[in-house]
Amino acid sequence: MxxxxxxxxLDILSLLAQGGFHSGEExxxxxxxSRAAVSKHIKGIQEWGVEVFxxxxxxxxxxxxxxxxxxxxxxxxCGTQVTLHPVIDSTNQHLLSRVDALESGATCIAExxxxxxxxxxxxWVSPFGANLYLxxxxxxxxxxxxxxxxxxxxxxxxxxxxxxxxxxxxxxxxPNDLYYQDKKLAGILVELSxxxxxxxHLVIGMGMNIAMSQQTTxxxxxxxxxxxxxxEQQNHPLCLERGDVDRNQLCAAFITAWQNALQDYEQYGMxxxxxxxxxIDNFLNRPIKLIMGNREILGVARGINxxxxxxxxxxxxxxxxxxxxxxxxxx
Numbered sequence: 323m324x325x326x327x328x329x330x331x332l333d334i335l336s337l338l339a340q341g342g343f344h345s346g347e348e349x350x351x352x353x354x355x356s357r358a359a360v361s362k363h364i365k366g367i368q369e370w371g372v373e374v375f376x377x378x379x380x381x382x383x384x385x386x387x388x389x390x391x392x393x394x395x396x397x398x399x400c401g402t403q404v405t406l407h408p409v410i411d412s413t414n415q416h417l418l419s420r421v422d423a424l425e426s427g428a429t430c431i432a433e434x435x436x437x438x439x440x441x442x443x444x445x446w447v448s449p450f451g452a453n454l455y456l457x458x459x460x461x462x463x464x465x466x467x468x469x470x471x472x473x474x475x476x477x478x479x480x481x482x483x484x485x486x487x488x489x490x491x492x493x494x495x496x497p498n499d500l501y502y503q504d505k506k507l508a509g510i511l512v513e514l515s516x517x518x519x520x521x522x523h524l525v526i527g528m529g530m531n532i533a534m535s536q537q538t539t540x541x542x543x544x545x546x547x548x549x550x551x552x553x554e555q556q557n558h559p560l561c562l563e564r565g566d567v568d569r570n571q572l573c574a575a576f577i578t579a580w581q582n583a584l585q586d587y588e589q590y591g592m593x594x595x596x597x598x599x600x601x602i603d604n605f606l607n608r609p610i611k612l613i614m615g616n617r618e619i620l621g622v623a624r625g626i627n628x629x630x631x632x633x634x635x636x637x638x639x640x641x642x643x644x645x646x647x648x649x650x651x652x653x
Contacts, residue, residue, distance in 0.1 A: 327409045330355055331363045335450075338374065339388045341564060345381035370409075370434050371449025386533060387564035388451045391433060391573065399574030402427045402581065409450075411437040413457035414513055414527040421515065421523040424459040427581050431456050431573060435529075452534045454569055456576060457527040460584050466514055466522040470644075471592050471630025472584075473498035473512045476526055478598045479583035480508065483575045487560055489551055493604030496623075496632045496648055500530070501604045504650065505546040507531055526580065532567050548572075592628045600625035605648060610634065614646035623648070 333353050337344050346357040353360075364382060368374055373385030393406030403425070410416055410432040417430050432455045435448035448455055462469055477494045484492050493501050500508040508530035516522040531547040548567055552558045560568050586594050600606060605623040612619040612634055619641070621634035631642040 328363065328366075330359065331366055332408055334360065334363050335367060335372070335388075336390065338382060338384045339390055339451075341384075341387065343377065343380040343383045348381065367450070372451060387562070387566040389562055389564075389566050389569065390451065391431060392570050393431070395570045396431070396574045396577070399571070400577040400581075402429060402577060404429045404431060404577070407432045409434045409436065410455075411435065412527075413455050414511060414525050417457050417459045417525045418513060418515070421459060421525070426459065426461045426584075427577075428459045429456065429577055430458075448529065449534060453532045454528070454530045454573060454576075456530075456573060457525055458577065458580055460524040460526065462514075462522040462524055462588070464522070464588065465518075465520065466516050468591075469512070469514050469522050469524060471497075471595075472524065472526065472587065473510045474592070474599055474626065474630050475583050475587045475595050476510050476512070476528070476580060478595050478602070479579040480510075480528065480530075480576060481602050482598070483579035486579075487572070487575060488555075488558060489548070489560070491551060493602050494599060495604050496626060497630070502546040502551060504604070505544040507546045507548065528576070532569060532572075592630055596626060596628055605650075608650075611649045612643060612646045613649055614643070619643070619646075 330353050334349055337349060337352065346360045349360045350357050364374055364376070375383045375385055377383070391406055393404050397404045407416070407430065412435055413430040413432050415437070417424065417428070434450035435455050474497060477498065477500060480500060481492050481494060491502055492507060495501050498510040499506055508528055511527045513525045513527070514522050531545055533549045534547050552561055552567065560571065562568050603623065603625055606625055608623055610621065610623045612632065619634055619636065621636040621641070624633040624635050624640060626632055627642055629642070629644065631644045632648070634641050634643065
């Protein structure tokens with residue numbers, strides 16, 4: 323569900339997103355609230371992970387440019403139903419609780435998640451406006467057994483969408499992460515429900531780091547932001563005039579790419595995606611460690627097979643594994 327958020331807090335953010343300094347008096351007059359209330363809402367905005375400077379005599383200013391998501395703009399670009407929540411517990415959970423009333427392709431996006439989660443229930447740090455939090459519902463008529471490997475399919479779609487927008491260098495980590503220069507850029511989470519013999523209800527979620535501050539805490543691994551990729555590319559079409567990334571264009575491109583990939587998957591299965599995955603496998607032909615509970619398998623990554631399993635060449639030959647987590651640490 324969406325937590326109740328004071329409208330004044332969102333209005334203040336909209337004012338600050340225009341750029342420049344805004345005094346507490348000016349903000350208060352525009353919104354019809356006191357300067358003390360403005361100060362209180364600013365503190366709440368900072369608790370969302372938004373960096374706000376305060377300078378005596380000048381007022382408040384965002385530490386970095388922010389262009390808010392626009393649901394109508396995204397819907398127009400991708401032609402599908404998009405629900406935008408400024409603040410939500412989890413975009414995946416929002417759709418999971420409504421699967422019986424949704425059509426395939428229905429999408430939920432948010433500026434901030436209070437309970438974002440990743441694989442195996444891990445927390446996904448979700449500061450306001452700094453990233454992209456996107457979930458889509460899809461009804462898979464072939465059933466739950468046919469959903470194996472879907473995180474791989476979605477990962478391929480995301481990288482190919484980025485490439486179509488001129489973003490190079492993003493790779494995939496089996497089974498559900500996107501990497502840039504061996505640092506995590508995004509994570510994909512596929513959750514499903516259904517009964518044997520019936521259709522599967524899929525909710526596919528992704529969190530992508532766009533412009534997250536290096537001071538962000540609560541992350542236990544090296545990570546990258548999309549802005550890092552674009553810093554050396556002047557006048558990149560994804561960069562807006564003030565220097566921030568056009569998340570609306572990015573979001574629409576991902577939604578369209580996911581829908582096309584899911585339709586291809588329903589028609590052709592994993593066979594269509596093996597070569598596409600292997601082309602952008604971050605660990606292909608590199609020594610890796612596969613951690614499976616207390617067991618560790620050392621070998622050389624050789625891509626994936628048509629079952630979506632990771633292939634590892636060991637002293638015993640090439641082995642296929644459908645579970646576990648890849649790591650370079652300790653090698």
